[in-house]
Amino acid sequence: MRPAFPLLLLFVARAIYGDCAAPAPQSTPQAATTPSPTAKKSFLEKWQERGFSVHQAFDGSRAESRPASIAYLQPLYSADIAAKLAEWDPLRNCEQHSMPIGPVVEWHRTNTPKKSNLVSAKLNIEFFQSQLRGFLPDGTPTAGPPGVTQHTVGYYATYKPALTEDVLTHTISADHVFVVSPISNKNYYPSAITVNAEGRHLWRYVLSIGAEYYGNKDLFDRTSTEIKTADLTFARARLFVVGWPFNANMEDRNEVSADFTYRGRVGGQHVLPDSHYLSVQVTHYADKKHTIGVGVEYDHGRDPNQKFQNLKQGKVSLRFSL
Amino acid sequence: MAKHVKVANEAPPTDAQIHDAVVGIIAGFAKKFPKDIKDLQELSGDLRIPDENMGFLAMALRAYVKHFRPDQTVTISEIRKPKQTVGGAVDVVRKRIRA
Numbered sequence: 001m002r003p004a005f006p007l008l009l010l011f012v013a014r015a016i017y018g019d020c021a022a023p024a025p026q027s028t029p030q031a032a033t034t035p036s037p038t039a040k041k042s043f044l045e046k047w048q049e050r051g052f053s054v055h056q057a058f059d060g061s062r063a064e065s066r067p068a069s070i071a072y073l074q075p076l077y078s079a080d081i082a083a084k085l086a087e088w089d090p091l092r093n094c095e096q097h098s099m100p101i102g103p104v105v106e107w108h109r110t111n112t113p114k115k116s117n118l119v120s121a122k123l124n125i126e127f128f129q130s131q132l133r134g135f136l137p138d139g140t141p142t143a144g145p146p147g148v149t150q151h152t153v154g155y156y157a158t159y160k161p162a163l164t165e166d167v168l169t170h171t172i173s174a175d176h177v178f179v180v181s182p183i184s185n186k187n188y189y190p191s192a193i194t195v196n197a198e199g200r201h202l203w204r205y206v207l208s209i210g211a212e213y214y215g216n217k218d219l220f221d222r223t224s225t226e227i228k229t230a231d232l233t234f235a236r237a238r239l240f241v242v243g244w245p246f247n248a249n250m251e252d253r254n255e256v257s258a259d260f261t262y263r264g265r266v267g268g269q270h271v272l273p274d275s276h277y278l279s280v281q282v283t284h285y286a287d288k289k290h291t292i293g294v295g296v297e298y299d300h301g302r303d304p305n306q307k308f309q310n311l312k313q314g315k316v317s318l319r320f321s322l
Numbered sequence: 323m324a325k326h327v328k329v330a331n332e333a334p335p336t337d338a339q340i341h342d343a344v345v346g347i348i349a350g351f352a353k354k355f356p357k358d359i360k361d362l363q364e365l366s367g368d369l370r371i372p373d374e375n376m377g378f379l380a381m382a383l384r385a386y387v388k389h390f391r392p393d394q395t396v397t398i399s400e401i402r403k404p405k406q407t408v409g410g411a412v413d414v415v416r417k418r419i420r421a
Contacts, residue, residue: 048403087399095385098377100398128398131385132378134350142350145385156374183374185351191374195353201370252370289367 050086058082058104058124058160070318078110078315080305084124095148098128104160108305114220115168116306122162122175130154135185135192137199153184156191166218166307171228173217175304179210179236200250203243210236212263212304219308221271226307233267251288257281263302272308277301283319293319334390334419343386344412351379361409365401369408376402383411387418394418 044052054068068081087102106120133150134142144150162175183191193204212234221227242257257280264274283295295317302308335343342356349356352369365371371379380401387394400406400414 045403045405048405049400053402053404087397089397089399092384092395092397093388095381095388098381098384098398100377102399126377126398128377128381130378131382132351132375134347134382135353136349136355137353142346144347144350145382146389148382148385148389154378156377181374183378185353185375185378187353191372193353193370193372199354199358201353204372206374289364291367 047086052083052085054081054083058084058106058122068320078108080108082106096130099126101125110306110309114224114226114307114309116309117167118164118305118307119167120162120164120175122160125159127157127159128154129156132183132185135187137195137197139187152186153182153189156181156183164217169218169228171216171218174215175217176213177210178212179208179238181206181208198250200247201244201252202247203241205242206238206240208238210238211266212236214268214304217307219272220310221308222273224310227271230271231268232265232272234263235266236261236263238262252290253285253288255281255283255285257283261301272302275302275308275310277303277311285319291320295319332390337416340416340419341412344383344415345408347382347386348379348408348411351375351382359408361407361412363408365406365408365411367405373402383415387415390419391421394421 070079070081082104083106084102084104087100089098089100091097091099102124104120104122104124106122107118108120109117130151130153131144131148132154133144133152136142141150157180158178160175160177162177164173164175165171166173181191182189185192187194190205190207194202196202212232214230214232216229217232218226218228219230219232221230238259238261240257240259242255244252244255246254259277259279259281261277262274263276265272278300279297280299281295281297283293285291285293296314297317298314299311302310345356345359348365348369348371349359351371352359352365354369359369363369365376365379366373377398380396380398383401384396387396396414396418401411
């Protein structure tokens with residue numbers, strides 16, 4: 001199952017031979033400018049401009065928007081850390097689409113209920129389609145860039161081929177994840193933060209559908225027995241909902257979220273049932289930029305990042321973001 | 323190949339016009355009124371624009387730049403980088419239009 005490859009190659013070809021090529025540099029008459037102070041950039045800032053970032057995972061789930069996490073579990077621990085090293089965009093000159101591509105390394109470890117220690121190297125390929133229309137808190141559309149057709153809903157797709165090493169068994173698996181989501185800025189629409197008339201954030205939801213292929217994967221089967229080198233293909237659907245209660249200061253410091261993914265087996269070995277993975281989190285951030293937070297989390301179901309273990313666990317975690 | 327290649331035929335905007343246009347575009351993605359958007363606010367940390375929507379914001383700023391300078395662009399990683407501020411985004415756009 002590698003349905004995304006032809007599609008992505010089509011877009012790459014379009015970028016190279018299509019209508020997105022940048023014209024030759026031209027000179028433009030200069031308007032009156034105010035020189036801005038050019039602060040010296042740190043090493044980290046330079047890498048961040050090239051796309052470096054650290055999150056909990058780059059797996060097509062809501063973990064992508066969460067800070068990396070090290071969690072304590074009576075008295076064992078788990079770690080979920082992912083770093084995207086850089087980004088290159090072959091469609092950077094297109095106005096209606098873009099496709100940043102970046103290498104990612106990830107580490108996922110847990111000690112309960114069974115030990116799991118996975119290190120991954122993957123390619124994070126994103127695809128953005130359409131110019132999105134912006135909206136003010138009162139629902140008025142904002143003026144967009146001149147001469148560009150805007151849409152209320154755009155589309156966001158990700159394709160992530162990965163090689164994952166199981167550090168405990170020294171086996172390497174090949175994973176492919178392809179996900180598509182509708183994106184909007186309008187209240188009540190997918191991915192839009194729904195706000196009240198003052199602009200206070202209330203809630204947001206994200207819908208996505210996609211497919212996953214796991215090849216040569218070590219996993220825990222329906223009887224929680226560890227089996228090796230399984231090949232599996234799933235169709236998946238996901239709903240993520242997040243709300244910000246007690247948000248009088250409009251800093252979104254209190255966050256309640258639920259991330260539900262359903263996986264239906266569509267190919268490969270019959271070693272896993274159709275399954276769900278639900279993660280409910282309550283987090284309080286210590287600062288308004290959400291760089292450090294403390295959260296409680298309850299996970300229920302089979303998590304691919306933990307070898308499809310059937311989890312039922314609560315944990316308290318410290319969250320940090322670079 | 324050249325059907326979408328545009329040629330700038332407008333006088334470049336002033337710095338104040340660039341600032342207002344970029345803040346206006348950001349306001350629509352942050353779901354805030356432009357008067358509530360400050361230069362030092364971070365797109366992610368303060369305005370809390372979701373990651374996916376941030377990619378579309380970069381494309382909107384790219385389209386604004388290309389209206390005046392079709393040979394220039396704005397990448398998603400420049401806008402989505404951690405701690406990127408409203409002022410930083412204005413600066414990226416201004417530099418590309420003035421390049």
